[in-house]
Amino acid sequence: MTKQxxxxxxxxxxxxxxxxxxxxxxxxLAEEGELDYLVLECLAERTIxxxxxxxxxxxxxxxxxLLEKRIRSLLPVLLEKKVRLITNMGAANSVGGAWKIIEIAxxxxxxxxxxxxxxxDVLPYVLSNRDSIxxxxxxxxxxxxxxxxxxxxxxxxxxAIETGADxxxxxxxxxxxxxxxxxxxxxxxxxxxxxxxxxxTVIGHLLECGGQLTGGYFADPGKKDVSGMASLGFPxxxxxxxxxxxxxxxxxxxxxxxxxTVKEQLLYEVMDPxxxxxxxxVADFTSVxxxxxxxxxxxxxxxxxxxxxxxxxxxIGFDAGYTGEGEITYAGANAVGRAELAGAIIxxxxxxxxxxxxxxxxxxxxxxxxxxxxxxxxxEVRLRIAGKTYELDKxxxxxxxxxxLYTNGPAGGGGARKYVNEVVGIVSGMIPRGNVxxxxxxxxxxxxx
Amino acid sequence: MTKLxxxxxxxxxxxxxxxxxxxxxxxxxxxxxxxxxxxAERVKKHLQHIVSGEVExxxxxxxSALQFVCHxxxxxxxxxxxxxxxxxxxxxxxxxxxxxxL
Numbered sequence: 001m002t003k004q005x006x007x008x009x010x011x012x013x014x015x016x017x018x019x020x021x022x023x024x025x026x027x028x029l030a031e032e033g034e035l036d037y038l039v040l041e042c043l044a045e046r047t048i049x050x051x052x053x054x055x056x057x058x059x060x061x062x063x064x065x066l067l068e069k070r071i072r073s074l075l076p077v078l079l080e081k082k083v084r085l086i087t088n089m090g091a092a093n094s095v096g097g098a099w100k101i102i103e104i105a106x107x108x109x110x111x112x113x114x115x116x117x118x119x120x121d122v123l124p125y126v127l128s129n130r131d132s133i134x135x136x137x138x139x140x141x142x143x144x145x146x147x148x149x150x151x152x153x154x155x156x157x158x159x160a161i162e163t164g165a166d167x168x169x170x171x172x173x174x175x176x177x178x179x180x181x182x183x184x185x186x187x188x189x190x191x192x193x194x195x196x197x198x199x200x201t202v203i204g205h206l207l208e209c210g211g212q213l214t215g216g217y218f219a220d221p222g223k224k225d226v227s228g229m230a231s232l233g234f235p236x237x238x239x240x241x242x243x244x245x246x247x248x249x250x251x252x253x254x255x256x257x258x259x260x261t262v263k264e265q266l267l268y269e270v271m272d273p274x275x276x277x278x279x280x281x282v283a284d285f286t287s288v289x290x291x292x293x294x295x296x297x298x299x300x301x302x303x304x305x306x307x308x309x310x311x312x313x314x315x316i317g318f319d320a321g322y323t324g325e326g327e328i329t330y331a332g333a334n335a336v337g338r339a340e341l342a343g344a345i346i347x348x349x350x351x352x353x354x355x356x357x358x359x360x361x362x363x364x365x366x367x368x369x370x371x372x373x374x375x376x377x378x379x380e381v382r383l384r385i386a387g388k389t390y391e392l393d394k395x396x397x398x399x400x401x402x403x404x405l406y407t408n409g410p411a412g413g414g415g416a417r418k419y420v421n422e423v424v425g426i427v428s429g430m431i432p433r434g435n436v437x438x439x440x441x442x443x444x445x446x447x448x449x
Numbered sequence: 450m451t452k453l454x455x456x457x458x459x460x461x462x463x464x465x466x467x468x469x470x471x472x473x474x475x476x477x478x479x480x481x482x483x484x485x486x487x488x489a490e491r492v493k494k495h496l497q498h499i500v501s502g503e504v505e506x507x508x509x510x511x512x513s514a515l516q517f518v519c520h521x522x523x524x525x526x527x528x529x530x531x532x533x534x535x536x537x538x539x540x541x542x543x544x545x546x547x548x549x550x551l
Contacts, residue, residue, distance in 0.1 A: 137466060267471035
């Protein structure tokens with residue numbers, strides 16, 4: 001199979017579904033996927049707020065912590081196979097991320113052109129219009145806002161694609177827009193053709209979580225068996241000019257791409273399936289049709305859309321102090337009884353200091369909050385105590401108190417661990433589109449022969 | 450009575466303090482029975498210790514699936530919740546604990 005650019009179809013691969021995703025599936029896709037574009041989605045709501053904090057401490061940082069590793073493993077093959085990369089690994093500093101890519105290319109003796117998309121950072125606007133923005137959920141007046149990033153759409157990525165850059169790196173854009181933008185560019189779709197934008201958005205939505213389309217986060221032994229999960233193949237789409245697509249993965253890779261895996265992902269994180277809102281379009285998923293077309297091949301047709309909203313969603317991060325946690329395990333006869341005694345001891349010692357202390361019995365109540373009783377007593381149980389505070393020392397005390405159960409608590413406690421984490425809370429708000437000004441910067445390095 | 454786990458699969462998603470749960474029958478013929486019996490009211494009652502707000506149900510006949518949108522389900526939301534499973538990712542299996550009559 002030889003790839004011809006400008007051919008009717010467009011092949012887009014999904015090489016990462018979150019910041020910490022596996023590295024090698026993207027390399028495999030770039031090597032063997034006959035791709036036009038590889039997309040890496042690496043930016044969760046909270047990730048960007050944490051990145052803003054890193055940037056504050058060091059202005060050259062604030063891009064994805066794994067950027068260097070991913071680019072080092074991908075760059076030679078991307079350039080060799082002429083696969084263009086689109087990624088939101090810029091996080092809070094797309095320009096800084098682009099410079100890092102240039103630096104890596106120089107080191108590796110490669111020529112590369114990088115376009116960094118900017119404009120999503122709307123912190124100054126949000127700070128000066130705080131009173132007029134409706135935060136959801138409500139934001140305490142005294143909360144210290146540390147970041148505000150607008151979800152920009154495909155239109156913010158298009159000019160960067162048009163520069164011919166090998167790599168397009170963004171900050172906060174809507175995840176499906178990372179995939180929709182190259183389709184609009186390649187097929188010259190109109191930004192007012194809501195149906196085509198919706199179809200492309202459905203494809204982007206299905207691809208954006210990487211392995212979650214190909215059997216990852218799906219397997220349940222005996223019920224939903226998936227083979228080869230240690231070498232899961234990530235998905236790619238063969239998109240047609242009419243917005244229909246074939247979803248598939250590389251032969252010889254692990255995982256499965258079936259009607260069932262695609263249905264789970266189609267509904268993943270969707271509120272109203274008839275109105276999936278992005279900066280590009282309001283997409284209706286209730287007209288999407290899925291059809292099996294052989295092993296690991298699903299045909300995607302249908303889907304239609306309405307005009308995009310006039311406002312853009314903004315993700316706002318605020319300083320929410322620290323969580324302190326402590327854990328300890330009890331096993332054998334009366335394990336639950338001893339763990340409950342330990343929990344009561346900690347509560348008595350700390351309840352006056354913390355507004356809320358969460359006491360979980362891992363193995364009994366921690367995940368489903370004890371809502372469903374199963375027969376039988378667990379052989380072992382792990383006590384977990386968590387609390388929130390704005391004082392670092394106080395947060396540390398929770399773990400210290402749990403650890404002190406060794407010599408002061410019930411018999412047979414073991415494996416105590418303590419954790420303290422900085423917490424960035426996230427709320428969202430809507431702001432008028434006109435207050436977000438997408439832009440881009442291009443940088444280039446030429447290898448010396 | 451049959452547990453939903455035997456009949457259907459589910460994936461959980463989250464946005465703020467909202468939990469989304471899909472319900473997808475293994476056999477598409479079962480969609481009608483699920484639609485009939487797994488109502489928003491029943492899911493709200495089933496998840497009463499977990500979901501504090503309203504439950505909305507959306508029907509997807511095109512893929513024979515239901516989507517439940519549960520408000521106030523994540524102890525204040527992913528980023529500031531003190532829970533173990535801050536995203537509510539394990540809660541798909543809480544829905545599958547429900548029993549229905551076939």
